[in-house]
Every structure is written in C-alpha cells, then in structure tokens.
Amino acid sequence: MIKYILQDKKFVFLLFLINLFGTIYGFYWYKSQLSITPDIFLIFVPDSPTASLFFTIFLLFFLFGRNIPYIEALAIITLFKYGTWAVVMNLLTLIVEGSLGWQGYMLMASHAGMAIQGLLYAPFYKIKIRHIVVASIWTLHNDVIDYVFGMMPTYSSLANYMNEIGYFTFWLSMLSIFIAYWLTIEQKRKRLDYPRQA
Template structure:
C-alpha cells in the first residue's frame, strides 16, 4: 500500500494523471456538444457532468503539483468522480441490457468512468476536506439532480427514455452514497491519511 501511495505522489505520475484528465475533460465537453447547443444558458453549468468532474480533479492535481490543497475543489472532485463514474458505467451496461449491443465507444466510456471513480478514491488520503466543504458539495450535488430530472437536463441516452423516472431515483441515491463515501474517506477520524511529499 505504501508503494502505491508513493507512486501516486510522484511528480511524473501526477503529470500523467493531469494529462489524462485534461484529455478526458476536453473529450467529455465535445461529447456533450450537441446537448449543450440547445441547453438554456441558465442550465449550462449543470449539464456536462462527467467532464466537469474530471475538470475538478485536474484542478486538484494542479494544486498537488504546486504543493497545495484546495479542499473545496477536492470535495467537488471526489463526490462527482464517484457519482458520475459509477453512473456512466451503470448506464452503458443498461444500454447493453436494453439493446443487446455494446459499441467500442461504450466500452471506452465504461473503462474511463470506472477509472474516474477509482482515482477519486485513491487520492483521498491526500485531501484536506472539512465538514463544511462536504456540506456545500452535498447541496450542489442534490441540486444538480433536481436540475437534471425536474428540468430534463440529464445526459441523453434516448434508448433509456422509458426508464427516466427509475434512473432519476437511482441517481439521487447514488448521490447520497457518493457523499457518504467521501465522508468516510476524507472526514471520519479513523480515515487513512497521507501527506504530499513530491
């Protein structure tokens, strides 16, 4: 375990993680391009869920490279990485179940989003999140769910339209679980803690 965290803390590895997240963020915003083009301006910030999560984490990594912690951004990153990482994996598997088909893009999305959730948790010992940071992020996260499923701003998977209500219910509880996992990993007194040494 010590070796793993030593690698995670190496500058060359942090630069690699930053590069991968920058690429994923750019690709994600492009993926949302069509939906963003007809989204009302007031909702634009709430639509591109996964690329915004990876953007938060890219900012966390930049802070690490500067030997700093930006705890509010860390809280936004871990909750959204876990939530949208798992969400996208489940949705793409659900598409497979419903249609009986899976594309190369879907496999890439499953793999990359699983990695998103994993990286958010792996770097948690380096975060310096306080309770108020997580409370702010919890409000943001639940509010985002309301915008998505009350105002129909959720990511578009047209083949799953008939399951929108069930997906919305699942997403709400996924938010709660993600916030709770962030609490366990980042705030609970018995959590595993590590320092940036690069």
C-alpha cells in the first residue's frame, strides 16, 4: 500500500512541490549567513536546503521514470543527516534556553519529515557502491568545511558547544552513510540472494 502511494504520480508531484518550496525557503532562511560567507564556501553552508534540493531533483526525474544514482545517494545520506541534525539541535536549544519558539518546533517537524522521506524512497533508488562513495566524500568534506573552517549553521545559544556538536555531526554522517548503504545496497543484495538459498 505504502509503495503504491509513493509511486503515485499525483503524490510524487505534490511531494516535489513541497520540497521545491521548502528548498527555496531554506535558502532564504540562510540569506544572512550567506551574505557574510566567503564565496569559496557558499555551496557548503546551506546544508538542509541543499539536501532537499537533491531530493527535489530525484523526484523530478522519478516522475518521468528515470534514475540519477549520484543525486539519489546524496539525497538519502544528506536528508537523513541534516534532518536528524536539525531536530537534535533544536532539542538542545530547548534544553539550553529552557524554551523554543514556534519556528523551532516547525523546523523540527519539517526536518523530521526530510529525514523520513529520503528513507521511504530507498527501494526506488538505483544506487551502487561508487555512488555511495562519492556522496560520502561530499558529506564528510562538508563536515570539515563546517567545523574546521567554521562554516556551520549558526545557533547562537549553542556556540559554546561547537566541539561537541562537530564530533556528534561526524558520527551522524557515518551513521547516515551506513543507513544509505544498508537500505540501498545490502537489502537489495539480500533480496537477490534469497531465491538462490530457497
């Protein structure tokens, strides 16, 4: 039933529009940070909207029955990573400050949705090891840019915890890569091996 819904063109188009407008809003949300970011780092700063952009591109191709595995690998890894990351950062903000505005709860809900949607479409990706490798390099390189060169998203109340957040983010990246590998390569390998064992 779920697989049927995920393939329904009306549903896919609706999801495409939601992600498209969410991506545009995400880049707008970063405008103040982007205005003071050196040009060489611009592509690495807006983490969440870039992740949703990858997924938006995937959905566009998916509507026409086509696959783009490198984009798919980037989408599943970065959607889960930054979706989860934003939820955790807003929870930490709530703990540190003792309260969280409605925008924080909205961000938590939307980013949780980001993380989940990328995983739901895993059965439809045509990802191979080389696609995971390239997406992993992008993801880990982004961590270096964020926490070595100081280009991470700004959460003023969490500024004193950047070392801990950077450490957490690295391992979240590793978890995201493993989940992407498990859902797109290992599970398909198991399904292919199953008839041979039967």
